[in-house]
Amino acid sequence: MNKVEVEALSRRFGEMYAVRDLSFTAGQGEVFGLLGPNGAGKTTTIRVLSTVIAPHEGTARVNGYDVRTHTREVRSSLGVLTTEIGLYERFSARENIAYFARLYGMAEEEIAPRIDYLLDLLDARDFQDQRATGLSTGMRQKVAIARSVVHDPPVIIFDEPTLGLDVLASQTVRDFIADAREMGKTVILSTHDMHTAQRLCDRLAVLHQGNLVAYGTPEEIIASAGGEDLEDAFVKLVEGP
Amino acid sequence: MGGRMRRSLVILRKELKDTVRDRRTLVTMVLVPVLLMPLILIGTVKLQEWSMRSHAEDVVELAVTGAEYAPGLMDKLASDGKIEVAGASGDAVAMLKDGEIDGHLIIPSDFEERIVAGEGSAVTMQANSTKDNSAAAVDKVALIVDDYSEDVVAERLRDLELDTGVLNGVVLVPEDTATEKEKGGTFLAYLLPMFLVIFALVGGMYTAMDISAGEKERKTLEALLMTPASRTEIVTGKFLAVATIAVITIVLSVGAIFVTAPMMASSLGAVDVSLDAATALIMLPIAVLLAAMFAALLLAVSIFARSYKEAQNYVTPLYLLAVLPVIVANVVPSGGSDALFVIPGFSAVVLFRELLMDEFILSHILVTAATTIIYTALSIRWAAAIYSRGDVLVDEGGGPGKAFSPLAMLRRRRR
Structure with missing residues (x-):
């Protein structure tokens, strides 16, 4: 069953297309990669899927809900981790997560056990009561991840989740994504890290200058573009053979 | 409680x-x-x-x-x-300028002769009005000269076997x-x-900037x-x-004003600085509405900025625009035309002043209340409209000051 469906999606800023005629699907229990250099349109696609901005043409559905007409249902179905990890600095890690749990409409009695579960999963218990202002990048990323999935959404979108993280923290994030797939979640992973993409993604879409230039499993993309691995194939797709 | 209000309350909390x-x-x-x-x-x-006391001392x-x-x-x-x-020795004018002396009294040589002869006489007091002490010296010496003059007149009247009251045709006795x-x-x-x-x-200014641009x-x-949560x-x-x-x-x-007012008032004589219920009941809702209007305006303006610092640039003109009528209102007399009471901020200051001075003018109360409600509703609506715009809330890559500038927004609207 497809949890994310994007059909002929276009979004302009002024006269310029950030994304043009993009189509792809991502199924339940699948990690779907969105690859592309800076300015390829990955973040715009994520913003359209998360209803922060509306598409100009085409449509997209998340968990069966249209991003234009059912914005609240779409946002309830989604957990989004953005590239820039913004936390409320005067709030503790736990308070940051709890605030979002309440905004997602979780019952008060469900919040504490869910946060405990996520903090254990992400190995973040030690700093749960520390104010965000004193947290390291890795700690902040763990809080941001917990915040984005606190409501246990069926679809998770991670935009550069390992950016700026050390090896151990990156591994925690990768394990989290793998666990999410095991639990039947749909994960859209936007990343520059080709090794992570090749290892984790079941299927991929490669974007370049707002256009879809490749779509399929990592093996299919490597085979069609040529090269030893996904990184080679990506360079060939973006820069030409 | 509905889900909608619940999320707003979560954000409020x-x-x-x-x-x-x-x-x-x-x-703040x-x-x-x-x-x-x-x-x-x-x-x-x-x-x-302290300044008055110290001059007296x-x-x-x-x-x-x-x-x-x-x-x-001289006695x-x-x-x-x-x-x-x-x-007097040397240049008195220069000494006054240098502050060496506070005043220079010049007595004519025929002073005593004229007094004895029952005529009027004059003394000249030189002072430098740019010096505080010099100006105070004139007042002090004038009092003593007046006192001396009264003694002279009283003596002359005694010689004529007249009462000093003969000089007072009508005396005004002020009674407050x-x-x-x-x-x-007052x-x-x-x-x-x-x-x-x-x-x-000002109360909500920093919070507004912090929770929008911040x-x-x-x-x-x-x-x-x-x-x-919807926009x-x-x-x-x-x-x-x-x-x-x-x-x-x-x-x-x-609260702070009511606590400290008696301390200030004691310097000005016996006054009662309590507020009666009717005045408070009119003033409080209008003040709350004004706070709501400013809150909406501050939020709407601040959200255009990408940083707290940039928001300060946007909020400063709003502050000046809001404070100007308040300053003007503080100096204009009460009891003006009803039309003046449509000016936000100004109307509240003049109305509050009237109420505090026990002047209940119904048309002023009604016009101020009605227009403040309308302005508040419009401001809230405007803020809600601004927050529904994706290009204002999210950086779409328009470059510094492009997507977020209120001027750019106006230009786009005109196109």
């Missing part, structure tokens, strides 16, 4: 908690209205008192030319104790019928209205927009937070 933890906002909300403002007010009054250095021509007057000057007489309450109202009328309106704006700068706004719920929660902070500031500042 969070913003209030965040504000309480923000020292910068607390300073508590320290300035509760401590600084009364300190400034009391300080000003006490400084004036000061010894005047008086140079006298022709002291030998007026022994009676009077010497008996005062606060005047030190010195003979204003009650202590009315005097207190005293409050100069302070309270202006503070109420200014704190309605949230954008800290990159938390986008995460908030991705929750099921209307978000702006409602934030609006309620800013308005609440502004109202708390108003309450604290008014």
